Amino acid sequence: MTRYKQADFEEDSSSIGSTQIAEGVSATATHIRYHSGSTIWKSRSLLEKCLILLVASLLLIVFVFGSLLSAAGNREHPLHVVHVGAQTSDEMYCLTETCITTAASLLTSIDKSVDPCEDFYEFACGSWVRANPIPDGKSMWGTFTKLDQQNQLIVKNALQKPFNSMKSKAEKKAKLYYLSCMDPNDTVEALGAQPMLDLLREVGGWNVTGDYFNISNWNLQTTLHTLQNKYNMGGLFTWAVMEDDRNSSMYIIQVDQGGLTLPTRDTYLNKTANEKVLKEYLEYMTKIGVLLGGEENSTREQMREVIKFETHLAEITIPSDERRDEEKVYHRMAVADLEELAPFMSWTEYLSDALRLVNKKITNKEKVVVYAPEYLANLTKIIIEYNNTKEGKIVLNNYLVWQTVRSLTACLSKPFRDAYKGLRKALIGAEGGEEQWRYCVTDTNTVLGMAVGAMFVREMFQGDAKAKAEEMINDIRTAFKENLKGLKWMDDETQLLAEDKANAITDMIGFPDFILNSDQLDEEYYDLNVKEDQYFTNNLHANQYNMRRNLQKLGQPVNKTRWNMSPPTVNAYYTPTRNQIVFPAGILQPPFYDIRQQQALNYGAMGVVMGHELTHAFDDQGREYDKYGNLHQWWNNKTIEKFKKQTDCIVKQYSNYQLNNKHLNGKNTLGENIADNGGLKAAFRAYSDWAEMNKEELPLPALNMTHKQLFFLGFAQVWCSASTDEAMNLQIEKDAHAPSKFRVIGSLSNSKEFSEVFNCPPRSKMNPLDKCEVW
Known part of the structure; x- marks a missing residue:
């Protein structure tokens, strides 16, 4: 399940890693x-x-x-x-x-x-x-x-304790979220595809299902505002408010390449070696589209075009091993310069629309850091080509809505969750199928990690x-x-x-x-709404909460204890x-x-x-x-x-x-x-x-x-x-x-x-x- 979570908005960091990296979120x-x-x-x-x-x-x-x-x-x-x-001692x-x-x-x-x-x-x-x-x-x-x-077992036991034993409102929210995931009343199964269909109606429809979508009224800028700013979904590129590498005491907007569904660019480009993965990806997309009401043959062809579009994105994506020099990839510019670099949309309007969520304003003079200017320039060429025809616009909409749909399928009924098994098997050699409580503990930790952390610390640390x-x-x-x-x-x-x-x-x-101070922990999650029997909606709220939390940092001094x-x-x-x-x-x-x-x-x-x-x-x-965390050359050239x-x-x-x-x-x-x-x-x-x-x-x-x-x-x-x-x-x-x-x-x-x-x-x-x- 792909979701923008709190960690996605945090600063770049290097971890020890672990042997469960290919599993996704570890448990x-x-x-x-x-x-x-x-x-x-x-x-x-x-x-x-x-x-x-x-x-x-x-x-x-x-x-x-x-x-x-x-x-x-x-x-x-x-x-x-x-x-x-x-040793001659009795204690050898x-x-x-x-x-x-x-x-x-x-x-x-x-x-x-x-x-x-x-x-x-x-x-x-x-x-x-x-x-x-x-x-x-x-x-x-x-x-x-x-x-x-x-550790999951410790968290499970803590989450299963009665509400009246919880030390804070935040911990109660964690328990509510966990219960919504466990779905003891089979609410998720009873709703089936309905939560997603309701969302598709709100975002302007999807040509794959044919409902509520009108290509004559479609506009890329509006669609990006709705999907990415309102619902915090991905597609085409990535951006967030993060620490400025050259002035690490302040936050700044950062823009980078992104938009691929499959894990590597090579998965798209090396078609012979990845034939099975690409086949299963198409099957997965088709199954989801059909479950949402699409006709099978039409859905398959439209999804094939989405994969073709993602392949174009893979072709312009710069490999990670060519992006290791931080000084070379850092490009600070005004939003106006970004408009000239990548004019496939109005960046001033886009960023202003997002920042309205937290009552902040932005002009085209605002400084941003761009990490992949070449990618964005090439992306503009691709989008202009697609945006010039009716068929191309349909592909763009299908791709962007697919990024939203795929990120939320794990919140729907069993047929939607099972649809991913074939692709998962092709990618990592296992279909999954872990116990539901383990998935739900991991998911709760992803969304309300500090509330879960408070329970965990009291239990064992x-x-x-x-x-x-x-x-x-x-x-x-x-x-x-x-x-x-x-x-x-x-x-x-x-x-x-x-x-x-x-x-x-x-x-x-x-x-x-x-996290051991109830008032402070409650403040962390005060604007996150969680209800016991609304797992899909809880995920939407979590996305929006994380978006707001991230945007609130702009213009603020960096909190280095976060x-x-x-x-x-x-x-x-x-x-x-x-x-x-x-x-x-x-x-x-x-x-x-x-x-x-x-x-x-x-x-x-x-x-x-x-x-x-x-x-x-x-x-x-x-x-x-x-030593202050600022990016610049502080070694001499010979060294x-x-x-x-x-x-x-x-x-x-x-x-x-x-x-x-x-x-x-x-x-x-x-x-x-x-x-x-x-x-x-x-x-x-x-x-x-x-x-x-x-x-x-x-x-x-x-x-x-x-x-x-x-x-x-x-x-x-x-x-x-x-x-x-x-x-x-x-x-x-x-x-x-x-x-x-x-x-x-x-x-x-x-x-x-x-x-x-x-x-x-x-x-x-x-x-x-x-x-x-x-x-």
Whole structure:
């Protein structure tokens, strides 16, 4: 389901990504809190104590046999594993509940038949992949997905509580929205196509269905005002009020390319490779048109023309890997100049019509930022050609109304929702079919993320996790700055400026404080109307609410404490215009983070995530912004040239990786790959510094690994995942993140510390002689 939501209007940011990217909005186990300590032990029943002792005994037995097997295995690979030395203390291993369950989880994922110096991803994740087949209906499955589903269950339980237990009106709205999605009274099914037909009448009709549409009265400008400004639908281009890259303290209108329905331009242009997808897309469009009253043959032909039009848009769309230089794509101009660049409509009238929603005015002297002037100029040629004939105008209207229809079909009855299955199967190898409550939890989180976040935080977020996470961030910041001093390609002056920028990075952890204040949370959603039995209308209201919230920012100073992700999200991000890193509560849980588990695992998992986001401030795009978040050149030219040589190594390295006979796009994934490598390096240094200053922790039982080896194992295992071929192909084509396997292999093969810790021989696959290093 495509919908303009709050995040679509937020500033560009770089996230850690996840293994469920191809699923769209991410979404089984019950959340388990691990405890240790004498007080908790005393509170347990006799049965619980016996069970824990039994598990501990079994793991000790596993450890004994594991040591023997490992010793035998080490005769084959004697250089690859550093053994924990014998200890005379009665406490040889950590046997707390957390340590036992953690050790068991790590062990069951490892494939001991794989040489860690040949393929560390298979070594760390091989058994996990075999034991975790992709669930029916899903295209990807991994650590991120499992934690996300765990968070969903927490939110579900919160949303199902009685209204009188809700702490705020906003939370009650979230519950109402959730109920409208769950549709316990089958209202959605009873209404069928009627809500969409009513909307089509309001927007001037659709030639596909033949109702209420009159080509003689049709006007492109009016149609865009209605569909895009009144109902916040997409088509032809994208625009929003966002932070000005060159003056990040203020908001400005930004205009960019857009308008494609299918996920990549290549899907339209490479017809041979994407024949199945294009066929299913046409089938999907036809089914929806027929469900809304269109005649099948006529509908199919009209939809074929829409695909042809979208193909023209794909032809002028600039590939993402050619748009990575932020300074080159930034074009600030007056609205009057935009009128000359793209005169297919009056931009002054269009923007004025939108801003009337929030009682703001605009003139043709207003400054806007255009990111794709070439696209808009070419778009004008296409639209003028279509707009010159009756048949062309019909195609334009069919395309624009289709953008509205397709974005709302998930809010209609089952036949409309089922129509998408064939296309979804072709795109990502799975038809979907997740439990309705999971879809509705995700959808509610999309629309009322902060209200849902308040419930989530009260249910699970541990108060001391925030302070501990802050300590870890500062450790990693310090380590990153120390690593700067060892870089030979960076001049001294730029190095000092880079250190200054690292010091200036702000962070937000867990959740925004205002969500626990009922009055402030209610203010966030005061003008969002939600009713229990009106799911379709609730979605329209959500679109309009987000439009107003976005437009209200124009002319206002930037609120740098506003979050782009809701607290339950299993992700993290960096925003260059704010020079800010953010870690929602959703990811600050095992296996990423647990204050009771070994610090090696915390630094290897969550620490690398933190290092990843911090390094985004210095990737090929983030480095163009200064410590205040303003876009301009603050490095000298020689250092920029040397930086590009370092990054060329990364581009070539990742472009040589391939899956399903497809090479990765090392240029498109460059920023994320730089962040992965820099984040790993900073986190390992931070952990090493921590280990030197603190008492050595007891090793985990049965694993037979040093703490530093655990660091790298913890890093790798959060990326354990499985994917359908279709979803993987789509990720390779579209995603700025490399597939999980290569996020592990790529970073570790560049790490001399990894090779030292696992004693990997020179020229082994995980220890190549030539390594890439940026940060």
